[in-house]
Amino acid sequence: MWRLLHVLAIGALIASAVYVYSLKYQTILASEEIVKKRHLIAKEHEAINMLRAEYAHLVRPDRLQTLADKQLDMQPLALNQIVKAEDLPEPAAKVDSIGRMLGQSSTPAFGAVGSTPAQR
């Protein structure tokens, strides 16, 4: 009887030791993982920072201005581009494709064309 108890106690001791050891090992593994992940996060932060800096460099106003001057046909905001709602002309009557074909030669162009006032 006593012997069995002793064997059981020793067995429990060994089992708990093994369990504690494996727990400790897992903890070490997990903490190493954390350190690695932290490194990765730091690296990503750096990369994000670098990209932000690059983006800021690419959208700096003087570069955008030269690009806009070259590529876009835009004008600065001016008073003559701002109209009150009641000053807008009546929208032209809707013409479907057949109507357009019929009146291609006779219908005059309505209203304003072109995107900027200078072209009007």
Add this chain to the structure above:
Amino acid sequence: MTEPSDLTPPAAKTPKPPMSLRLRKWFGDLVSTRLDKSGGRIRQLMLVLLIGYLGIGTKLIRFGVSSEPPQTLKTAADQAASGARPDLLDRNGEILATDVRTLSVFAEPKRIIDKDEAVELITAVLPDVDARELRERLTSKKGFVWVKRQVTQKEQQEIFHLGLPGIGFFPESKRIYPNGPLGAHVLGFVDKDNIGTAGMEKYLDQQGLTDPHVPGFSVDPNALKPVRLSLDIKATHALRDELLAGMDKYKAKASAGAIIDVNTGEVIALESLPDFDPNDPPDMTKEANWPKINRVNVGTYEMGSTFKALTIAMALESGKVNLGSRIDARDSLRSGRFTIHDFHATHRVLTVPEVFTHSSNIGTARMALMVGVEGHQAFLRKMGQLDRLRTELPESAEPIIPKHWGELSTMTIAFGQGLNVAPLQAVMGVSALVNGGHMMAPTFLMRDEPAAMAVSHRVVSEQTSESMRYLLRSNATHGSGGLANIEGYYVGAKTGTAQKIVNHRYSNDKVFTTFMAITPADKPKYLYMVIYDQPEAAPGDGGYHTAAYNAGRVTGSLLRRVQPLEGVAPTSIFPTQPFPLIARLGFGADADKVGKE
């Protein structure tokens, strides 16, 4: 257990028994308890333990007291490497300055085997490293030396492939300014160790917002909160672009400009040309035709006729003059051997608004004399024109005040000659005149109106302020500010042309021009200032190089460009009752009646 041998009983000194017996007796003594010896043994043991503990204690204290941490390579590199700085953002969150990670090459001279070979190989890869200097550094007795700071990716690869022992890489922060020279005079720059040497960068260090190099006190770079400045980078770019175009057109030597929110004192944009690229700090000191200083903060100039606004405000505030008063400007004003003339002489009696729109020197001098020398000084001091203006920027300048301030000084200072102030100071004074009379120091950090009001104090009455707004508006419609009175905005403006002093006398052809504009004039939000140093007349301007033709015209195009950027669209609907306080007194109705005589 390890009982010293001299503790063996005195009996041992009697004739020596055989060796084996002695050993047996010694062991027997060791394990047997003898009451007569126990006390002594315990005392011996206590002594030994005491000595041991004392030793441990003193060592511990020495560790605790010494400030010098054990010098490892890591700490040496940490101390040498540049610290982290918070990002600088503009008012809309655009990046003005940020830190990026770069690698720097270092060496541990003790671990380098063949120094000559190392020098040869490194200089082959990094041609810009001076071979002799590098050899000196590598043969030094230090444990840690830099080979080259902030190398490129390619250089790093090449150095790595050399496979030299004792050569390593250490990550460092490098400050970059993505917008190049935009706002450089405000931002300042940092040195190789990422320590601010000028501008807001230096301010950050002074405020302890950066990561200092104190061993054991390292701030996590991610924990540094970005600092938001009041600058708007888009407006700053527009300002710089327009100033540059104007400098080219009018062949000016230097130029500067500022846009300020008069209600909060925030500086929206500030530029001073010629400028520099903060990414390349030596650029600051590089040869230029004209010094690359921050003319708005550090330069002191005679502000010319823009100072008349202060004089008239003073006269109105004193109550000796009102908007309907008449000032005699028929004849030149004499004082001793000096005579004060008018640039645009009218030779008649002028009303106060006419004094302003005709920019009459005689008229303003007479108004200043009504207040007197003492009152003039007191008013200018109240307006912050006689003391050094301090902002967040470490750079500032003391105004140059005449040594003997008599009546003549008061007369000339009344129209902006004889007193040199920093342009930002004049801007501060004028914005206090137009914002309802609240004086506040300009700031380069974000500030909202309640916070600004909390630090401000009243310098002129609401009515005087409104009178000034009316005067500025009428000067824009039928005075010298016409070229900045652009369509769609309710602008008020004042020109100022000061003759430069060349060889101790006022030069006739070298001028310093200033222009100030407020918008909208009935309830100002923005104050624009543009300065040109030694502009020349542009072709087609009839030989005029006065402020209206250069600074004024530039301010006009600047307004047209920046107002929409700040979210103010042009409008054809102007306020019907722009100046209610003075309207009640019967003035101010003629502000928009364009009819220049």
